[in-house]
Amino acid sequence: MTFKPQLKIPATYMRGGTSKGVFFNVSDLPLAAQPPGPARDQLLLRVIGSPDPYGKHTDGMGGATSSTSKTVLLSKSSRADHDVDYLFGQVAIDKAFIDWSGNCGNLTAAVGAFAISNGLIDPSRIVANGITVVRIWQANIKKTIIAHIPMTNGEVQETGDFELDGVTFPAAEVQVEFIDPADGEGAMFPSGNVVDQLDVPNIGKFTVTMINAGIPTIFLNAADIGYSGMELQDAINNDEAALARFETLRAYGALKMGLITDLEQAKARQHTPKIAFVAPAADYVSSSGKAISAADIDLSVRALSMGKLHHAMMGTAAVAIGTAAAIPGTLVNLAAGGVERQSVVFGHPSGTLRVGAEAKIVQGSWQVTKAIMSRSARVLMEGKVRVPQD
Template identity: 75%
Template sequence: MMSESVQNNSVPQIKIPATYMRGGTSKGVFFKLSDLPEAAQQPGVARDQLLLRVIGSPDPYEKQIDGMGGATSSTSKTVILSESESAEHDVDYLFGQVSIDKPYVDWSGNCGNLSAAVGPCAISNGLVDPARIPENGVAEVRIWQVNIQKTIVSRVPIVNGEVQETGDFELDGVTFPAAEIPVAFMDPADGEGAIFPTGNLIDQLDVPGVGILKATLINAGIPTVFINAADIGYTGAELQDAINGDSRALEMFETIRAHGAVRMGLISDVSEAGKRQHTPKVAFVAPPADYVSSSGKNVLATNIDLLVRALSMGKLHHAMMGTAAVAIAAAAAIEGTLVNLAAGGGKRNEVTFGHPSGSLRVGAEASLVEGRWHIEQALMSRSARVLMEGFVRIPGDSF
């Protein structure tokens, strides 16, 4: 009787070509747009439901056991690539941040870490004109980031006509070395150069239950709310367990994030923040100090300019989101922001900041044009590697 019931309720699985990749300190499932089932080739419910099922969400257990997700914001990610419709770009890159416990895919921002994997994946999947790929050297891949309507330029190393993945470039937060991929985020501010949505380098943010906080609200790379660690009782050298194991702390950070989102004009009421989990990010900064990273590595104050800790999807990130690193670079380059002041103030075009897994150097050039700050580009190096390729399978009635 049991076997008959199973057979009667059985729905065949479908196979979808996909590549599982690490980019920076994140992992995600990459698809070519043309490989998706027809119903999912357009934005909408079918696409969202398909990606949710691929990743294994929503999962009330928050483990994503029945999917490709890894139960963290860094590993609950999807990417859709296609040949660019623009002559100035090689590939169009659409990013979907999949909620772990809710039936929701957030399309409101980019993933800076996975941006490093887009160039290699596009080349390997025939989305870049072969004429632009040298036999040996560097292929410059011009990426159109669809979510935020911005250009990213990735410099992908090529050996014997193939993407080089192995190498000796070390990235804190990633266990093994790999090939270095410099990534440039061009004109990373949103809209028409509105780096500071309020027009202020520092705002006073009134947060219920917390008080009035100094905050730098910046939109470069990704909308980010920066606050001082000392103003909320932290040193800036905290690791994940100190924050993620404290439900009151997580609630406080979410409240700060929600009120920052309203002040930045991303939502009209704090009640809407739950449906915009990916943006804005909230981060806290402090002057440099010695600490021991999550891997046991000693990070010395003399080797960094400041400390930064950032939350993603409601939890302290194990390293640093790539887009938040762009925001850090931009804010550090502009004298008078909380990030710049934590780094010692003054004019600077690059900083090295300490995060839970170690440190990272980022750079940006800032200029004041007709009373508005402008960032031409933000630069950082990442690495990427194909972990698996072939097909993902999901039940045919998932979408």
């Protein structure tokens, strides 16, 4: 029997924020995989190494966690006043499934650098030294993102002294602005309320804030579900009953938000919505052993991604946190002291993060014009990824 040789596809393996992913220029993909559809999904699944019943991604580029099982597709933008179109795919680990329903805020920090280095930006917009502003069209949620990319001698500056909790080494700071970050799937607050009651059969009734900002997110009070809000990954991820309970809460929340019409649909929509729990600021020790003082944070937040507690915080969820913190009466705002604010510093399992948001009332409804946070990004490897032609 004769087997075909592997495909060789130009690709770049990048870290963005606390995530890693495989980046592609869409024009470099095989023709059958350039448009959305089964051929594209099959190719990207094989690149990452999914589905993997062993949960290791040994035969692929994935890292067997929600933070490292990601793909990014970029192309020159066809939209006015934008430089690059950015499409994100969250790859399931043990299933043959890619979720295209939301953005990855962490990898957003790497989009501008890739676009500059791979000829997707008009040279006239690139500065030799200073900051190049990259206008990104986020195709999953149909939103504008502005990335501020540091440049030195005409090349992206990746090294620096900016430290990001959840990332081992310092790098250059990349400021990212999420313009009008309310998610593209409806109103910022689907019910019109900043807090709601979520009734989950056989589990209970919970006060929640459901928000479409950055990514659809359901916030609960940690105390209402038996947690302190200072938990690290092992406290949640080693408890199968807890994970199942969170998934049930997430599914019912998705139904109440109008993101799905049937609970079964939540199984095929693992990336969104996110579920998170909040608590007032308190002292704790991060996963790296760093002491976090209550005096240095406004509140603590823990969030789940793809069914597991995240080791730090998803960038898009950070946008949701910053947005909710800026709006009086949300669970996030109340946990942070219930005062008006334009920025918030929250504790997460790996440390702390600051995110800013500008909120105002327009015709009786809250509107957030933009959310801002700093991340970092760098190329880990570039060349060609090899994929069996099966």
